[in-house]
Amino acid sequence: MTAMFTEPEERVALRESVKALAGRYGYEYVARQTREGGKTTEMWADFGKHGFLGVNIPEEYGGGGGGMGDLAAVLEEASAAGAPLLMMVVSPAIVGSIITRCGTDEQKKHWLPKIASGETIAAFGITEPDAGSNSHKITTTASRDGDEWVLNGRKVFISGVDEADVVLIVARTEDAKTGKLKPALFMVPTDAPGFEAQHIPMDFHAPEKQFSLFIDDVRLPLDALIGDEDGGLWQLFAGLNPERIMGAAMTCGTARYALDKAVEYAKTRSVWKDQPIGTHQGIAHPLAKVKIELEQARLLWQKAAALYDAGDDFTAGEYANMAKYAGGEIACNATDVAVQTHGGNGLATEYGLGNALIAARLGRIAPVSREMILNFVAMHSLGLPKSY
């Protein structure tokens, strides 16, 4: 019998296979691609070929028939190898999950096999310049004109639009300006007339870039709408909870990567007599603390994924938020400790930790900020009054 807090054998085997493949690429590959302005195209295709990108997609639509726990394990392993595939958070996790749960059979047949294989990359756009954390305030609007939808609006910080074939845009229909978001979700091809993407230079360096989107009278067929126009918020959260679980798994992977490097350095670097620096508790204790907090964060995302896969959306939401918080914290703490353990080398480009330190900060901001999670937990888990 499997112990309650260990992963099933199939997932352990999946992790081993992913680790072996991701290890062939690793940090050096991603760093080189980043430096040369390239993408992670070969690694993405290889992951697709091995079935890793679509492990959560139902088998009848070309996927592996697993769950969010499996997909998150894939991303954690890639990230722990120093090669986090950011678009996995978006394409199979957010968009794949929403289409699986809310799409028509035709939409599933059309989109899911290629999302599962990685041939199609789908980005996701909810954030707007004037709404930010308050998604209820988004103004991107879809209106019906005969047999078409017409979209207008602006989005910001949308990842991977240059690599994507399509963006799942969160809009609202014109008659829904109530102050409460009634989201309507549209698959918008990146080559649609009226759709324009502008690169936003960022201070951390990665192959995946962020973009402002300008959506001006973009005309879409009726079947571009995924789910029901009046379906409500659950359709959105069918993708946002996976996004948070994936964010947590990715940041836990970053923490593992940083911790592994730091431990290796602490065992081999020696500056006093013949003792490695890891002999000193000033070095060993912060590393031990990271290990403990990392295992806490991993348990949280595994629990959130198990709840999501069991269909308990409500509790999954609570744990996905807490997991995302814990992942963001441990990625920041682990990269910080790893830099400190390396001394001057911690900021030398060769060791790749300075950029990881900045990238880890992303885990405290996106896809939902640390403060908004604390608001959520205070209100929903603790029953405290709403603060905003």
Ligand SMILES: Cc1cc2nc3c(=O)[nH]c(=O)nc-3n(C[C@H](O)[C@H](O)[C@H](O)COP(=O)(O)OP(=O)(O)OC[C@H]3O[C@@H](n4cnc5c(N)ncnc54)[C@H](O)[C@@H]3O)c2cc1C
């Ligand atoms: C690298 C990167 C990639 C991204 N990729 C995507 C993507 O692919 N798709 C997408 O849709 N979005 C994406 N985002 C956007 C991301 O989800 C937002 O940046 C995030 O939700 C925060 O929104 P904001 O930047 O507008 O901050 P704001 O909402 O302006 O918040 C600024 C600060 O105020 C705090 N704050 C706001 N309201 C409250 C409150 N009520 N109580 C306490 N504190 C509060 C926030 O926590 C934050 O610290 C990405 C962002 C980054 C940095």
